[in-house]
Amino acid sequence: MKSKVLVLSKVILKNSFQNMETAKDVNSNKKSKSMIILYIFIFLYLAGIVGVFSNSLVSELLKIHQEKMFLGIILLAIAGFVLIQSIFSAINLLYYSKDNEYILPLPLKPSQIVIAKTNVLLVTEYFIVAIIGLIPLTIYGILTYANILYYIEMLIVLLVFPIVPVLISSLLVLIVMSFAKFTKNRNRFQLIATILILVIVFVASFAMGNTDSSPEELVQMVMKANGMVELVKNAFPTLGMAIESLTNINIGIQLLNIMLLIATTAIIYALYVLVGQKLYLKGAVGNLSSGKKNKKKIDEKKAFKNSTIFKTYIGKEFKILLRNPIFFMQCVLPAIIFPILIIGMTILGINEENNGQTIDFASMFINKTSIYIGVGILCVIQFFLMFIYISATAISRDGQNAIFMKYIPVKYIKQIDYKVMPNIIMTSIMSIITVIIAEILIKVDILYLLLILITSIIMGVFQSYILIIVDLKKPKLEWNSEYAVVKQNMNLIWPAVIGLVSITLLIILGIVFGNILNSFIFTGIIAFVYLLVTIITRNYINNNINKLMEKIY
Amino acid sequence: MIKIENVSKSYVKGKKSIDDLNLEIKNGEIFGFLGPNGAGKTTTIKMITGILNPDEGDILIDDKSITKQPLEAKKQFGFVPDSPDMFLKLKGIEYLNFLADIYEVPNDVRKEKIEGLTKKFEIYDDLNSEIQSYSHGMRQKIVICGVLLNNPKNWILDEPMTGLDPKSSHDLKEMMREHCKNGNTVFFSTHVLEVAEKLCDRVGIINKGKLVFVGTFEEMQNKFKENKSLEDLFLEITENEE
Ligand SMILES: Nc1ncnc2c1ncn2[C@@H]1O[C@H](COP(=O)(O)OP(=O)(O)OP(=O)(O)O)[C@@H](O)[C@H]1O
Ligand SMILES: [Mg+2]
Numbered sequence: 001m002k003s004k005v006l007v008l009s010k011v012i013l014k015n016s017f018q019n020m021e022t023a024k025d026v027n028s029n030k031k032s033k034s035m036i037i038l039y040i041f042i043f044l045y046l047a048g049i050v051g052v053f054s055n056s057l058v059s060e061l062l063k064i065h066q067e068k069m070f071l072g073i074i075l076l077a078i079a080g081f082v083l084i085q086s087i088f089s090a091i092n093l094l095y096y097s098k099d100n101e102y103i104l105p106l107p108l109k110p111s112q113i114v115i116a117k118t119n120v121l122l123v124t125e126y127f128i129v130a131i132i133g134l135i136p137l138t139i140y141g142i143l144t145y146a147n148i149l150y151y152i153e154m155l156i157v158l159l160v161f162p163i164v165p166v167l168i169s170s171l172l173v174l175i176v177m178s179f180a181k182f183t184k185n186r187n188r189f190q191l192i193a194t195i196l197i198l199v200i201v202f203v204a205s206f207a208m209g210n211t212d213s214s215p216e217e218l219v220q221m222v223m224k225a226n227g228m229v230e231l232v233k234n235a236f237p238t239l240g241m242a243i244e245s246l247t248n249i250n251i252g253i254q255l256l257n258i259m260l261l262i263a264t265t266a267i268i269y270a271l272y273v274l275v276g277q278k279l280y281l282k283g284a285v286g287n288l289s290s291g292k293k294n295k296k297k298i299d300e301k302k303a304f305k306n307s308t309i310f311k312t313y314i315g316k317e318f319k320i321l322l323r324n325p326i327f328f329m330q331c332v333l334p335a336i337i338f339p340i341l342i343i344g345m346t347i348l349g350i351n352e353e354n355n356g357q358t359i360d361f362a363s364m365f366i367n368k369t370s371i372y373i374g375v376g377i378l379c380v381i382q383f384f385l386m387f388i389y390i391s392a393t394a395i396s397r398d399g400q401n402a403i404f405m406k407y408i409p410v411k412y413i414k415q416i417d418y419k420v421m422p423n424i425i426m427t428s429i430m431s432i433i434t435v436i437i438a439e440i441l442i443k444v445d446i447l448y449l450l451l452i453l454i455t456s457i458i459m460g461v462f463q464s465y466i467l468i469i470v471d472l473k474k475p476k477l478e479w480n481s482e483y484a485v486v487k488q489n490m491n492l493i494w495p496a497v498i499g500l501v502s503i504t505l506l507i508i509l510g511i512v513f514g515n516i517l518n519s520f521i522f523t524g525i526i527a528f529v530y531l532l533v534t535i536i537t538r539n540y541i542n543n544n545i546n547k548l549m550e551k552i553y
Numbered sequence: 554m555i556k557i558e559n560v561s562k563s564y565v566k567g568k569k570s571i572d573d574l575n576l577e578i579k580n581g582e583i584f585g586f587l588g589p590n591g592a593g594k595t596t597t598i599k600m601i602t603g604i605l606n607p608d609e610g611d612i613l614i615d616d617k618s619i620t621k622q623p624l625e626a627k628k629q630f631g632f633v634p635d636s637p638d639m640f641l642k643l644k645g646i647e648y649l650n651f652l653a654d655i656y657e658v659p660n661d662v663r664k665e666k667i668e669g670l671t672k673k674f675e676i677y678d679d680l681n682s683e684i685q686s687y688s689h690g691m692r693q694k695i696v697i698c699g700v701l702l703n704n705p706k707n708w709i710l711d712e713p714m715t716g717l718d719p720k721s722s723h724d725l726k727e728m729m730r731e732h733c734k735n736g737n738t739v740f741f742s743t744h745v746l747e748v749a750e751k752l753c754d755r756v757g758i759i760n761k762g763k764l765v766f767v768g769t770f771e772e773m774q775n776k777f778k779e780n781k782s783l784e785d786l787f788l789e790i791t792e793n794e795e
Binding site for chain 2: 400
């Protein structure tokens with residue numbers, strides 16, 4: 001039985017990752033080597049940023065003897081990230097993946113399928129954990145002069161700790177999806193289910209994070225060396241054990257906690273499998289991705305309208321984006337939800353720490369046209385841009401249909417223009433939302449805000465064109481679940497890279513020119529530079545279009 | 554008219570999937586393209602339609618080169634790919650309208666065309682549903698309808714009969730005949746030898762990237778001086794070429 005689970009996990013995993021590098025490449029050997037070097041470089045860059053950030057945070061916390069809080073923050077971040085990510089992954093892997101068609105008819109027990117699929121979920125999450133966990137915790141170890149035991153326990157914690165959040169999300173998915181068979185429109189159901197689970201998770205985490213202690217107690221906690229960490233310890237079930245196992249001065253208690261962590265996780269895992277196998281096949285596995293069947297005939301008066309290629313092409317792109325729940329959630333939703341959620345949570349969080357008093361952000365910035373306001377808003381928008389994948393998956397999303405682009409009599413460059421349009425529109429909407437929130441919070445000078453908005457929209461256009469090059473160069477056209485395109489896709493590291501490089505540059509420029517230039521001129525120059533690179537990028541696409549389209553066949 | 558001139562293609566360096574292919578399909582001709590799995594039929598069709606660039610040689614569609622004047626050449630043909638799973642999230646009617654817009658089918662004939670074709674293939678009542686809810690054969694049909702919307706002179710079809718029920722398959726064959734009678738060209742690949750025998754004016758047999766036979770069925774029988782069935786001849790031709 002064990003080996004069957006193992007084989008199945010391996011097959012699913014291999015299947016979903018097979019296209020991480022394209023087997024299609026003609027001279028793949030040479031190319032993949034340079035690709036690997038590139039990815040190592042990118043990884044180092046990301047690691048560097050995480051490292052610098054961790055380094056300064058730990059140093060600051062050490063000064064006020066609250067360094068344990070750092071572990072709390074990082075582990076909580078891992079739990080949160082994994083929790084949210086695996087909601088999406090679990091729905092897709094358990095219910096919508098095409099391999100279900102092959103796996104379900106095999107003589108396997110439901111428990112075996114559930115275990116195998118959960119294993120795959122876990123392995124996928126370890127990639128994130130490696131980036132946001134391994135480096136910060138290592139830096140913490142170095143800065144606090146930890147001994148070898150710390151590093152061993154760190155590895156164990158990083159391996160064991162993410163399991164529970166995966167199980168929680170996956171279980172929520174199993175429970176909610178077991179109602180799926182009662183619905184007619186399953187695409188919409190999946191969407192509602194996902195949003196519902198997200199809300200459950202957010203509400204639950206807020207409820208848990210709310211410490212019902214009086215202000216005096218809070219002050220005491222914060223005053224005590226490493227008392228602050230008590231604030232977050234209960235925010236996640238196994239968080240306390242993880243922190244204690246890493247930091248308790250008593251080695252015995254450390255070991256006890258790590259054992260406790262492993263035991264708790266094992267028990268939760270066993271319970272999960274027990275419940276999961278019952279729920280899994282009850283949910284409507286297998287036939288979920290059926291299309292919408294409409295009994296009504298077409299309206300003969302309206303059905304045969306013609307329109308321009310421009311409109312019809314962009315319309316088609318949007319229809320596929322909006323009707324496919326996975327694409328919708330991963331590509332469209334972040335543009336709207338992220339600004340609202342993240343900015344909203346920050347405000348809530350800050351207000352909570354201030355005992356419910358609302359902070360008057362507006363008064364913090366006396367100068368309503370400060371360069372730093374502009375740089376700040378642009379950085380925030382650039383940060384949100386990192387999560388909009390419409391352009392970065394524009395070709396891959398079409399999968400086998402991508403060849404369509406090549407045999408219709410429409411110029412390639414025009415089709416590229418149409419394909420980036422949804423990205424431009426969604427990033428613009430996101431910019432507008434962010435700018436409006438900024439206006440409400442800090443009441444920026446309206447003309448200045450308008451200039452910032454225009455700059456950010458140009459930023460979005462640039463992002464749209466540069467990311468479609470990424471997708472053209474390495475499209476992922478043979479996938480067996482939409483999920484492979486929006487998640488298990490190495491190309492999606494590029495939005496992050498471009499975003500982080502932009503943010504770094506913006507901050508440096510802001511610091512350098514902050515006191516020299518007028519903020520209008522400064523922002524104007526930024527806008528102009530983005531415009532220039534956008535034009536260069538599109539020209540590059542136009543000049544190399546035949547070569548760029550070669551990967552589509 | 555489709556003219557393939559000295560075309561070669563390799564996916565992997567040193568291994569030619571298509572080796573120096575020469576072929577001319579004249580106007581008014583139905584041409585059947587036969588060959589075992591992996592012989593290179595789809596690869597050839599992908600090159601004719603501009604999806605793949607040939608490594609060597611050129612392909613002319615109504616005298617327009619697909620490599621040098623791609624847009625003009627692409628206006629001359631309609632293409633049915635081997636997988637009928639096109640844009641599954643679009644409704645049938647949206648898909649057809651989309652194609653009609655791309656190929657600039659005028660408004661006044663559009664309605665008549667769509668209605669005529671879809672009623673003939675009996676998918677008119679499903680036009681308001683997403684293509685994802687269609688059966689394999691229905692998907693095949695909507696793709697064929699899409700291609701026929703703008704009346705292209707050259708039809709290029711990769712295994713168009715797979716999944717079609719007897720009536721639809723019969724209708725499609727009738728339409729192919731009709732199309733050729735009007736001086737147009739049909740080029741299609743198939744594994745069904747009876748279809749090729751009854752329908753095609755000429756057939757080409759490709760094996761491991763090399764064209765091993767072109768001509769009529771009678772010519773094939775004459776060449777081998779045997780009165781065998783097409784199936785036996787096909788097996789013999791593709792086996793001898795080791
Ligand atoms: N994307 C690809 N990458 C590498 N090799 C390929 C690719 N597509 C096809 N080939 C190879 O090219 C050769 C021809 O394949 P092709 O798809 O043209 O065959 P076919 O005649 O259409 O077969 P079938 O009857 O199965 O459809 C095969 O040897 C195949 O392995
Ligand atoms: Mg084929």
